[in-house]
Amino acid sequence: MAMIGSVIIACPLEQVFQVTNNHVTEWSNIVEEEETLNVTPEVIGSTFRTVTSEHGRKLKFDGVVTRHSPPFESGIRMEGPAFSLTVDYTFENVPEGTRVTQRSTVTGKGIFRIIISTMGFLMKKSNSGALQDELNRLKAFCENPPKSGDSRPQQS
Secondary structure, three states, X not given: OEEEEEEEEOOOHHHHHHXXXXXXXXXXXXXXXXXXXXXXXXXXXXXXXXXXXEOOEEEEEEEEEEEEEOOOEEEEEEEOOOEEEEEEEEEEEEOOEEEEEEEEEEEEOOHHHHHHHHHHHHHHHHHHHHHHHHHHHHHHHHHOOOOOOOOOOOOO
16 A cells, blocks of 8 residues: 655755654654664664554554665665555755655555455555644644654644
8 A cells, every 4th residue: 555645844955854864753643662773884774663653552663774865865664563664755845945755655464465455445545644644743843843841743
């Protein structure tokens, strides 16, 4: 199941790239924990572990950096017990600041492969909404950084 979302952020390209990739737990409503396991000199191939929470369920993923061309693109692949997730970001200068586009692909494993293929059309709308919510949170975090002690942006 593939999804795409985009948002324009009134901040410089380099800042948006940095915040998107290095401060995920601060702006994301889904990613709760992220632990770097190994950093390669070229960044691509670096590994990490992440914990997400969605609809009250916590999921653990092992991840690897698959793309890293600052400040224009980045990408990761995460493997969990039920599915794998590939996320690619592109960043481009626009007159209003920076356009961030996220392309995500979810691939089910085992029984979840069947569920995603048969119910994907229903799940896609919900997941596309969640993707856009996350991009909107990134926008809010970049444009209105929280004051110290208040790390997650508030939705308006």
